[in-house]
Amino acid sequence: MRDGDESAAGTALLAWYDRAARVMPWRVGPAERAAGARPDPYRVWLSEVMLQQTTVAAVRDYFRRFTERWPRVEDLAAAEDAEVMAEWAGLGYYARARNLLKCARAVAQDHGGRFPDTAEGLRALPGIGPYTAAAIAAIAHDEPATVVDGNVERVVARLWAIETPLPAAKPELTALAARLTPPQRPGDHAQAMMDLGATICTPRKPVCALCPLRLFCAAAARSIADTLPRKIPKPEKPTRAGFAYVALDPSGGVLLERRPEKGLLGGTLGFPGSDWVEAPSPTPPLAAEWTEAPIEVRHTFTHFHLRLRVMVARAEGDGFTPRAAFRPGDLPTLMRKVWDAAQSVEWPQGQ
Template identity: 70%
Template structure:
């Protein structure tokens, strides 16, 4: 009887989690909770948004830094957009940072500073989709929601030996994940599923020998676990070209621009440049004696490879650019740039020694 198997698996997973729960900065362990520690919905939300399509290793320091700068949702709601975008630099998917601010301001202004405690209400907030709404509801508010992320999809596809490829299999996997969800401790169960996927039921070489779910795992029984879940093949990435313009004023100031609020790298700081396509037209931000830098910047985005040529110019103190604005040498922090723009800076500053 499948439901009995699923029920036993859910229990075994919670037992495993009580012993093996990873120590993560945003997590309140079952042990800590027993000692009276409480779960802050703001921290759960912040971590879950950062963790969307992003590894724990990349998030850890960024999360702690955000908490120091903005310890509460009200503090974050009151932050300057540019400060938040600069702190998010390097994490990627910058729409998350824009939505993070929108969401914080909605919670502060429309919800009295308290996050809604149910998944459907959470779902109405910017940047909170099905996964994040369920995760916050389960982890922060102990709601019996089933949380389905990439880890859970993999664990469930293997446990029930689902052969349908993703993303078509998503509804079926969500339904099956519900079968594994126990009535008690939904938040711990959700985190246990994700920990299991991250540490044991890993994408290429699952450690079935130490898995708490081995007894009921159909994928293990058929020997196909490591090949699941199947996925429809991805399209190849085209190669696009572009030019980035680095302008240094005689006083050391650098010409930067804030990119439009939508689209690629929206809202982030960057060097003026051409469009990125097959044959970009030159688009220098001012008239100058442009010097090409040797080499190029290579960067891969989600859906294309980019090769950037970099042109450098030194301009007088009274130079007036067509776009962008000069940033004082001492206020410029490369770490506030998205990675592709930081690579441009690395190339420019490296070649000129001390630009």
């Protein structure tokens, strides 16, 4: 993009967004905004937290369930931790759910149930970083804050044909994105940039012929759009291993434990297990005749692959959840995999 083209590009982008904006349960669309509707900061905040490192398709149902059960931030603030963690199960990155509660309670207790209306004020809340603060400020409060996620980085890198690889290019891309951010309709602009990156300026095979910014795009002019942004290759993920223990008592109750608040899957309900290391040692939670399930559980986290050997047994003791109260759907994805693997063992009749 040439200097001085920012205003014309912004106008073209908003005109495209007015025609092609995606319909989302948390979004107030451009026609509704033009008619005077205002986004609810609570719904904007909730959606932005849920969307971190997750897809729109994965979030839709979670968002609907959360807002039906807790329609206001005060409702969420009053919820039990275990209830929120259960509703979050399967969405991943469980620190987000813990911070969600901390933030909701801070807004309810310290701000009278109203989110601050500036990015600076929002950043002071638990779990809200620069991106989320800018997104809420722009979308809900019309502050001309610069909103930069992966989609925006990709669009900007192509518009200016920035060949510096990520993450080193981040400061430059943020500065260029700020030049594009208009004082009018900054929230619509931010959502338009995200929509453009998600639907047209995609990571692979961008549809440049349909792009409203094609005339301004330096990468399209040089036919290198699909090569940008450049990225430094990520190192190969290591593999860790561990044991998971699934025990049933005589009445069919299930042995469960709540994981520590800090760490992976923090605060979630799951099955007892060993440390996740290169060479784990068995650590059965109680004395029993343990049998190994024939199916190994495989799961991938952000920084490593995990392989779990699933051990099953009948046993008695403390910590068993009655079968009628056990809902596998409330477990994180990894623990649901463990439960499914345990079902490959032929349990004694009646269990």
